[in-house]
Amino acid sequence: MKLIILSEQTMKEMAELLRKGAKMLSISCPECSSPLFQMKNGEIYCSKCKKNIKIVDEKENIDQLEINIKLQNTILEKIKLLEKALKFEEDLNKINDITTTISYLLDILKKINEFKK
Numbered sequence: 641m642k643l644i645i646l647s648e649q650t651m652k653e654m655a656e657l658l659r660k661g662a663k664m665l666s667i668s669c670p671e672c673s674s675p676l677f678q679m680k681n682g683e684i685y686c687s688k689c690k691k692n693i694k695i696v697d698e699k700e701n702i703d704q705l706e707i708n709i710k711l712q713n714t715i716l717e718k719i720k721l722l723e724k725a726l727k728f729e730e731d732l733n734k735i736n737d738i739t740t741t742i743s744y745l746l747d748i749l750k751k752i753n754e755f756k757k
């Protein structure tokens with residue numbers, strides 16, 4: 641567990657937030673690690689950074705990641721199939737179609753990889 645050192649000023653502000661009806665959350669600020677507060681209007685506020693913090697739903701992130709992995713596997717499978725088809729294709733129009741599709745799929749893969757970072 642991380643040791644958090646809070647200044648007297650920050651402690652006072654936290655007490656003030658609680659007095660105003662804000663709720664102390666079990667999550668801490670990603671920037672300064674001090675406890676976060678949920679204001680009455682639903683906004684999440686860090687009393688140390690003195691700003692609203694946007695919390696990314698971890699579950700949502702994991703779901704998105706799972707979808708991305710599935711999508712990535714499907715796309716890779718399709719690229720393999722297209723590659724096989726391309727190998728034996730002699731019709732120029734069809735070759736064009738296949739290569740265009742492969743190019744689109746590779747673009748999607750690139751986007752998925754960018755998302756993962």
Ligand SMILES: [Zn+2]
Pocket residue numbers: 669670671672673674686687688689690
């Ligand atoms: Zn903070």
